[in-house]
Amino acid sequence: MAVKIDVQAANKEAVSRIQSAVPVIKGIGIAKDIVPGMKKNLILHAGPPITWARMSGPMRGAVMGALIYEGFAKNAAEAEKVAASSEIEFAPWHEHNGVGPMAGVATASMPVWIVENKTHGNRAYCTLNEGLGKVLRFGAYSEEVITRLNWMRDVLGPVLRETLEIKGEINLKTLIAQALQMGDEVHNRNRAGTSLLFRELAPALLDSKAPAADKKRVLEFINGNDHFFLNLSMPAAKAILQSAEWIEGSTILTVMCRNGTDFGIRVAGLKDRWFTGPAQQVKGLLFPGFSEADCNPDIGDSAITETCGLGGFSMAAAPAIVKFVGGAAGDALNYTQKMYEITETESTTFQIPSLDFRGSPTGINLLRVCETGILPQINTGIAHKQPAIGQVGAGLVNPPMKCFEDALEAYVEAYVP
Amino acid sequence: MSSLKTLFREEVKVFNVGIPSFADDLKRQNVPVAHVEWRPPAGGNKRVIELLDRIKLWQAACQSPAKS
Numbered sequence: 001m002a003v004k005i006d007v008q009a010a011n012k013e014a015v016s017r018i019q020s021a022v023p024v025i026k027g028i029g030i031a032k033d034i035v036p037g038m039k040k041n042l043i044l045h046a047g048p049p050i051t052w053a054r055m056s057g058p059m060r061g062a063v064m065g066a067l068i069y070e071g072f073a074k075n076a077a078e079a080e081k082v083a084a085s086s087e088i089e090f091a092p093w094h095e096h097n098g099v100g101p102m103a104g105v106a107t108a109s110m111p112v113w114i115v116e117n118k119t120h121g122n123r124a125y126c127t128l129n130e131g132l133g134k135v136l137r138f139g140a141y142s143e144e145v146i147t148r149l150n151w152m153r154d155v156l157g158p159v160l161r162e163t164l165e166i167k168g169e170i171n172l173k174t175l176i177a178q179a180l181q182m183g184d185e186v187h188n189r190n191r192a193g194t195s196l197l198f199r200e201l202a203p204a205l206l207d208s209k210a211p212a213a214d215k216k217r218v219l220e221f222i223n224g225n226d227h228f229f230l231n232l233s234m235p236a237a238k239a240i241l242q243s244a245e246w247i248e249g250s251t252i253l254t255v256m257c258r259n260g261t262d263f264g265i266r267v268a269g270l271k272d273r274w275f276t277g278p279a280q281q282v283k284g285l286l287f288p289g290f291s292e293a294d295c296n297p298d299i300g301d302s303a304i305t306e307t308c309g310l311g312g313f314s315m316a317a318a319p320a321i322v323k324f325v326g327g328a329a330g331d332a333l334n335y336t337q338k339m340y341e342i343t344e345t346e347s348t349t350f351q352i353p354s355l356d357f358r359g360s361p362t363g364i365n366l367l368r369v370c371e372t373g374i375l376p377q378i379n380t381g382i383a384h385k386q387p388a389i390g391q392v393g394a395g396l397v398n399p400p401m402k403c404f405e406d407a408l409e410a411y412v413e414a415y416v417p
Numbered sequence: 418m419s420s421l422k423t424l425f426r427e428e429v430k431v432f433n434v435g436i437p438s439f440a441d442d443l444k445r446q447n448v449p450v451a452h453v454e455w456r457p458p459a460g461g462n463k464r465v466i467e468l469l470d471r472i473k474l475w476q477a478a479c480q481s482p483a484k485s
Binding site: 004005008372373408 | 459465475476479480
């Protein structure tokens, strides 16, 4: 029997849900207590599903670090053996209502932000940002990485948890909207978002019962890391898009993500299915001493910001970002302008000052991507291709067209008589 | 032939459609050029065009009133 569906109406419903979603910080919990399906031997990672054998260097490094952190291994050699054994299970964050930047690795005892969409009641999770340099999300697993993770579990997480209990929920939709007015696009530039969050947290944090030295260190940690807000803009975008995750007939994208080997997308009308293609090389600015030969292909769940109309889609709001990812300020404007051609509507909340406060391009439509051949624009960090080294630069990248072509095939197969 | 001769005697004004590198080359030689961004539908991928056409036909059928 022929399926009778109005695709335009389905997409209108999808973007209506996206527009009406209101993500707020509800608190901080331990992953094993709150992330659905989380267990001791499960490692969550960025991107679509992947096996240990196919993982890239930074993803492997992050897994090894996480195994040391969780006590499954004493060193890197042991961690490699454990990772390759059947003892450990791997799953994408996206299949557990969450997101992770870069390698995106998360384990049972890590503290995670709890972000709730107040309009539709769904929740999204993300670990806390570790800062730059030698960090797990870029595949580093040295002692300083594990020591920091322990501190985040034992001090940062509990102090912020108490702070949020005192403060109450924080509206992330409003914070992101303000950050866009202040020169962020909340993917690779989070300086304004982090500053705004600091102002929200600091008074309540000072009222917490934590020792003064811990309070000071927590405030210094947030203040010293411009990307601290990234691990909130990401689950905020996830919580917004979750509300459109299953709408029959809709061709709106709900996920774009990468695991360092594959790029994956999901579409609102193709429930829980992954469409993948090879992760691409990122073109951009490299730190001194590194060359293109050092760069791992595109990695991380942070493209959830672009899926939500932020990041590369809102680069016109953040001209200063070109100093980090390459190009000229005019390029940032052009990237945003181009994204209106593949999106369904304009955000009613996230506005871009340099475009006379036009709403950011919202609701990537699979059909428009296929018709125009215009690929979503993503800006991103670049990880070294070897484990244990870390970030080597930042730049711009697009998904492979194959994801979209495969999704189009699947859509026609599922719906068109 | 005469119009071709005229063309080369006058200042060349160019509209470039499609591939931007053609316009970039002329700009480097200080030739005024207006670039129009254009690409073939679906990048010329016949399979994608066929799938998109099927969706359009299906949607047209869905919109039309049911036959009794």
